[in-house]
Amino acid sequence: xxxxxxxxxxxxxxxxxxxxxxxxxxxxxxxxxxxxxxxxxxxxxxxxxxxxxxxxxxxxxxxxxxxxxxxxxxxxxxxxxxxxxxxxxxxxxxxxxxxxxxxxxxxxxxxxxxxxxxxxxxxxxxxxxxxxxxxxxxxxxxxxxxxxxxxxxxxxxxxxxxxxxxxxxxxxxxxxxxxxxxxxxxxx
DNA sequence: CTGAGGATCCTG
DNA sequence: AGGATCCTCAGC
Numbered sequence: 453x454x455x456x457x458x459x460x461x462x463x464x465x466x467x468x469x470x471x472x473x474x475x476x477x478x479x480x481x482x483x484x485x486x487x488x489x490x491x492x493x494x495x496x497x498x499x500x501x502x503x504x505x506x507x508x509x510x511x512x513x514x515x516x517x518x519x520x521x522x523x524x525x526x527x528x529x530x531x532x533x534x535x536x537x538x539x540x541x542x543x544x545x546x547x548x549x550x551x552x553x554x555x556x557x558x559x560x561x562x563x564x565x566x567x568x569x570x571x572x573x574x575x576x577x578x579x580x581x582x583x584x585x586x587x588x589x590x591x592x593x594x595x596x597x598x599x600x601x602x603x604x605x606x607x608x609x610x611x612x613x614x615x616x617x618x619x620x621x622x623x624x625x626x627x628x629x630x631x632x633x634x635x636x637x638x639x640x
Numbered sequence: 641c642t643g644a645g646g647a648t649c650c651t652g
Numbered sequence: 653a654g655g656a657t658c659c660t661c662a663g664c
Binding site: 496526528531532609 | 645646647648649
Binding site: 507510511512526527528529530531 | 656657658659660661662
């Protein structure tokens, strides 16, 4: 995908699909750099009750309404953070949850799960709202394509008991950073 | 003001 | 299967 901004301005389901294979780059305050590759993502849109923005804008979900490409980071279960990328048009409550990534450099980080990804990359609400498309950002997205031979599969979203007919979870089929039970379309 | 529940993960 | 752990929002 040539232009990340254009990709993310689409419907979150398109954005989630297109984010697979893209790089996520974390620059720590001390200057250390981590590069990883997104392998699993879910779409959320204000039109459906699975979405935090379903009941309109609140203090917490406000970043979902920002222009495409901003971070929406929330705290959950008293313990974990989850990273989302705002998408769609400005004023539209839509985002993509980053569920898992492959650790490239260093190659030993555990990024297989939304909570683990944030813990390993030290992503907290301190980064909430930041522009992931800006070059100087401490957390940044860079466009990249899938590798030859890779394909995208989909399933219902994880951990929701509503809207289960929406197949808005996307993942790179067979990828090892996707949890074993959920990495094939057969099991999803 | 209150309390129920949550886009998770780890342990037993 | 259950607990950690606390923030958010709906409801009163």
